[in-house]
Amino acid sequence: MKHDEEALKEGRYWENVIANLSSEGLNFRAREDFVAKDPKCYWEDGRIAKRVLEYPRKAFKGKIRHGMKVLELGSGSGGNSYIMAKLGADVLGMDIQENIVEYLNKEIASEPDLKLKFQVGDLNKADLPENHFDLILSxxxxxxxxxxxxxxxxxxxxxxxDGLFVLLEHQHTDSIIRKFLAAFFWLALPTREKFAEKWKIIAGRAKGKSEVELSPAEDSAPEDYIQKLKEAFSVKEEKSYFGFTAPFIARIRAPSKVRSMLVSAINALN
Ligand SMILES: C[S@@+](CC[C@H](N)C(=O)[O-])C[C@H]1O[C@@H](n2cnc3c(N)ncnc32)[C@H](O)[C@@H]1O
Structure with missing residues (x-):
């Protein structure tokens, strides 16, 4: 398959995800809405989604200064770019989804004081301006x-x-131990899925199958790119985001307070 067709497929996949969420009243300004309604997560409680998102957001929120030039790679639903613009940065969000970019640019026209723009682009072929951004987020x-x-x-x-590249990733970064722990919690805790169903899903995952439809380019970056990134940049801080727990804790069936306590406990393990 030609690369352009792949890129188109990838863009359409994400457009469909966001369009489905929009039909449920997605508010791009609150990305927790996006996560709360993500069918892959089955979040039932937007407040918990918000708390879980606060953790990875710390990686960039404290770094934003007024007037900073920022680029978000794969800005998607636009929520992170919006937060950074609200904090005073001059933000460009780049994404392959034409419809979403058009929608977001129309939406933000109602806030003309914000320095925020979205642009269509295939990051596989990106030609970024030289020596231009203070911070790039992916x-x-x-x-x-x-x-x-x-x-x-x-x-x-x-x-x-001295510019900063903030990269949040799960591919090739989550350790076997963390994956094991996450699977253990999910198996042990009462969740939406029945116990037998969980074993089926785990067996499928071990064979590389997913229980939900994934984007065509999911995990398509080469194995060694994280290592190469570490060699190319001076890594000042490495944080582990216990990414695999997010969908699991989202599925826990328990009274709201208990679930909230479990979220705190599992987040503390991060
Ligand atoms: C997992 S989503 C992340 C969403 C986004 N960062 C957010 O916070 O909502 C991946 C994003 O990368 C975008 N993307 C995937 N492949 C791309 C490519 N080749 N060029 C540009 N954007 C791409 C998708 O359209 C999608 O919005």
């Missing part, structure tokens, strides 16, 4: 990029001296 996007190494070079070129 929130679970890099693993969709077959040309991850090329994009890494573009990111480096486009960052100013």
């Amino acid at each position: 929130w679970n996007t890099f693993h969709h990029i077959q040309n991850a190494e090329r994009l890494m070079v573009e990111v480096k070129k486009s960052l100013k001296k």
